[in-house]
Amino acid sequence: MRKKPWLLAGLVLTGVAAWMIWNQQTDAKAHDIFEDHKLVVGTTGDYKPFTYWNEERNRYQGFDIDVIQAFAKAANLDVTFVKTTWPTLSEDTKSGKFDIAVGGITKKVEREVVGDFTSSYFSFQKAPLVKKEDVKRLNSLAAINDPSVKIGVNPGGTNEAFVKKHFPKADVTVFENNLDIPKAVQSGQVDVMVTDDIEALHYATELDLAVPKLTEAWEPAEMAYLMKPGQKQLGDVFRVWIESAEGQEQVQKLKKKWNIVSTRETVGAKGAGAHE
Structure with a gap:
């Protein structure tokens, strides 16, 4: 049985219309960080001195918490922190639970597969x-x-x-x-x-x-922040900030505040790191 041309055209138009509606809904749900001025940050809150939950103050604290807040202030972004865990970090990144995860995160291939790392900021x-x-x-x-x-x-x-x-x-x-x-x-x-x-x-x-x-x-390894997929602009803006004079000044101040030190340079040079 031969289908009528107007029926075929109607089916095609219906399919296109359905795709357009779905695409509009998807775009509506998409979170544009710099248009919304909102940055959702995932953190485990259990890794001093990078991130931990302060029960008395009822908020996250730590070196990486301060760094991401300094970046957000420079980029005119409001920060919302959400909880993640080490076992669920990769899946939470992949699913888009947050825009970026911070808090002593080691760069590894398995995590790069599900998201994108920023530039490294520590060797250890x-x-x-x-x-x-x-x-x-x-x-x-x-x-x-x-x-x-x-x-x-x-x-x-x-x-x-x-x-x-x-x-x-x-x-x-x-x-x-x-x-x-x-x-x-x-x-x-x-x-x-x-x-x-x-x-x-x-x-x-x-x-x-x-x-x-x-x-x-x-x-040896390196630390970086882990972004959800497709956040190239966020990565570019963060890199520009952290490599700028302002960003470097902030990082150095925060390293002193949180007493951030590593044995790696000592180990690399002499084969041992002595700290008691």
Whole structure:
């Protein structure tokens, strides 16, 4: 049976109309950061000194929180923070739960696949956080990879991946809240917290703990902010700001405020980073 021309035309027009309506609805739902002057920021709130939830002040604080707020002020953007977690970070990025995620995020291929990283802003390496009396005992991969050694680690991120790769023989406990692990080291519940050296050095000072002088350099890495897909303009504007004199000045002030230091340069030069 031959279909009538007017019927075919009607079906085509109906299909086009439906696509236009869907496309308009999709565009209406799309969030244009610089037109709306709104920036939605995801953060785990459990990674000092980069991001943590201050119960008393009922808000997020930390180096990365301050940096993204300084950027937003310069770009005339209002910031809204939303909660994410290390196990759900990639999926939350991919789904567009936020425009950009901040808070001690390590650059890795798996995350770049679901989003886009900004320029790196820190270089660091993994490091152990221990009690002061254990700095000479737990100062190498081999020494820590022992059934008698208890390790505390947070789930879903590069710290857990590092522990699984290098310490298969150790007694590993996964803590859902990363903020609980340094206190577990302090109390003796675990012997070692494996984390980024910047966080380890922060807690060494805050809780009177130590970062051992390592016998070998541990894996180096870089930190950056993770944007949801399709945010090239945001990445470009952020890069211009952070590389500007104003941005560099802000970052240096905030590094001093939050006492941001890393062992990586020492390790790279001498093969060991000594901090107690």
